[in-house]
Structure formats: C-alpha cells, structure tokens
Amino acid sequence: MRCDDVIRELAVPTDERDSTALAEHVAQCPACAAWAKRAVGLDRLWKATRPPEPSSEVWDGLWTRLAPSLDVPILNELETVAPFVPSQNGSSAKSEMQPMPPRPLSRSRPRRWVAIGLIGLAQAAAVLLAVGLAWRGFTPSQPTQISHLFDSTSPASASLLEDKESPRLKLVSITVPSEGFPTVVDEGRLVVIHLDAKPRKILLPIFSSHSMFVIQAEGQLPTVVDLTPEGMSFEVNDWYLGFGAVEELANLKVAMKE
C-alpha cells in the first residue's frame, strides 16, 4: 500500500480495506504510524466528547454564524453564481440558489484565517450532520430527492460543477420531504411514529479541490420510537391475531355503514 492510501483509509475507513496490508505498512512506515496514532487519539476523543443531537436552536445559531461568512473569498476569486433552475423531476423539493456578489481579491493573512475558520465551522457542521443522522438511525432510501440537484444533465448543476478553474463558494437550499426518510418497521416490533415533529434544519458542506458549497436542507422529519419492551418482541402470531381482530372490527364498521 502507498502512504496516500493508508492515510485515506485511516481517515475514512472503507469496507474494502485490507487490514493486514494496512497493519504491515504502518509497522514499517513511521510517518503513517504517527497518522495511525493520531487517528486512534481522535477516535478516542470523539467517543469521549461526542455531543448529543443538536437542537434546532443550535442549528439556527450555527447557520446565523455561517451564512454571513459565505461571501468570504476562499481561494482566489468569487464569482456571481448563475440563477438556479429547479430540476423538473424535483416537484416536491424546493430549490433555490442565493447569488453572492463578487468581492475584491484579497490574500491578506486575516482573510486566510477567516477562510480556515469557515472551513472548520463547515466541518463542524458536517460532523453535527453525521451525528444527527446517526442518532436518528435512518438511511435515506431516496437519494434522488437531493441527487437530482447534481444531475449532470441539469443546466443548474452544470453551473455548479462545470468550470472547475473558477473556484467559488455557493449555497443551495432545499426542502427535504419527510418521505425522503422512510420509517422501516421490523417484524415483532412495536413502533410509533409521532406526527407532530417540528421542522429540522441540517447543513452539509461539500468540498472539492477547486470549490466549496453548502447545502442547507430543511424538512419535517417524524420522530420514530420503538416501544417494544426490552428483551422481547411481540410474537408474530400475537400480531397476526391482533391484526385479524382489528380487521374484523373494521369490516364490521364498514358493513354497518352500508
């Protein structure tokens, strides 16, 4: 394995990692061993200091701090962003692009620190996002709800992804429909979906080598609670009998109405 591959695996472990080769390389390469040591330390620190899911107030505060900073030039120049045209297949997703005025070029040191701070803040947002999603335990099964924004055939996404020579910072706001996160009920479990969830906001910074943009996603996601008593699940036949009784009750009601 090359050092690059090892460092990448240490930073973002993949399912395909060859643990033996990785261990052999780390044993022989002092630089990668130092990386591994730092990664372990970071993991330990993260486990010890992992924050709870942020509240909507935290998100709002984070966003309030982040939004004014979005017009800070990150690299060499900042261009006005072309108007965003919502994708035709995104009927349920509201999409808009907030244009940012061009600013004079600045290479001053404080600016660079602001940029570094901004990236750090965005990374914190990404971490918070990951925590939020992990805490919810959901896997978005309909990635097209968001991915259509970056469909290469879309004129809007072309304005985002083409012209890699011009670094810029952009903001994309989307409304995530609650249906984008289906609730999966397992056999024998007693699941309740609370239908009075408040709208939630998440930020997702996307970095590439020449540009950065931030997705602000807002949506009304249901709170799902598994109330199956600990150490047991309702027997399939219990459910079957209960369900049969409810169905009979419904049929009786329907028959009485007719």
Added chain:
Amino acid sequence: MAESRRRSGWFGIELAVAALALGGLALGFSGIRVSRAQEEAEAESNPDIARQVTVIGIIATPGTKTVDSGLVFIKSQLDELLPKHGFRLLDAQSKRIVAPESVTCNLNNGYTVAISLVKSQDENGKVELRCELFQDKARQFSTLVKTPVNQLFFCQRALHDGSQLLIGVGAR
C-alpha cells in the same frame, strides 16, 4: 358388565372428541401458516398484487382505564404505547387496494388519515405505505413506512386537550 361397557363407550366418544378438537386446532394453525405462505409467495411473484390495508383511529385519554371492547385484542400493545390511558375507537376501515389507491379513515376534530399503498412488496418483503394526516383537508403530515405484513404500526399525534390521537395501520 353393562356398566363397564357403557363406560368404555363414553371413553371412546371422549377420545374421538378430543382427537377431533386437537386435529381441528392443528389444521387451524397450519391453515394460518399456509395462507400466510401463499400470500407471501403470491406477492413475490406479482409485485402489483392487491393488499388488504386496515386503518383504525383511536383516541387515548389520560387518567381513565376504559378500553373499547373491540380493542381488547391489541390492549397489550396499546398499554405499551400509552400506559394509564383509556382507549376509545373512533373509526376503522379496511379495504383491498392496489398501488396507488388509498384507505381513508375519519377521526375526531376534523382529522382524516389517508393510507396509500406505494409498493405491495419491496426488496425486503415489506409493504410500503404512505401515511398522510389531514386536518380540515389541509395536509399536516406525510411519511413513508415500510412494514411487515400482518402487523400493526402506530402513528401518534397530541391533541390540544391532552388526549392523544392514535392511528393503527397494517396490511396483509
């Protein structure tokens, strides 16, 4: 002699009745399993198969212990959901539908719930349903649920008077 013959006759009849009862029970349980296996096999072979979708609307009131007689079969689940509550049935509907048809259930306080069939069977053998809650015809909430067949899941919404609206949904 006659007495012992009569006794053995009764014993034979009792034995036959017991055998019939046991046989009936065994047949009943195997019938349940066979019909479920048939349903699953049918759904697997045809993803557009119709599903019997059932919806019940229940109002749960804190501090009471009254439970409608129709809800006794799911009382244990309801007690887990909302302990120390009384449960009153508002409405129940059951309909055989195909995607994208729906079953609507009218609840109190202007609430209506519509359950639409999105997919009869997904890749994991679950039924995909869309649950939409309306108040005075304005949609309040919509969510997708993937659920196993023959099993209820519940949606819950707090009402202003402290009671809870419970919606039980299932499909087979």
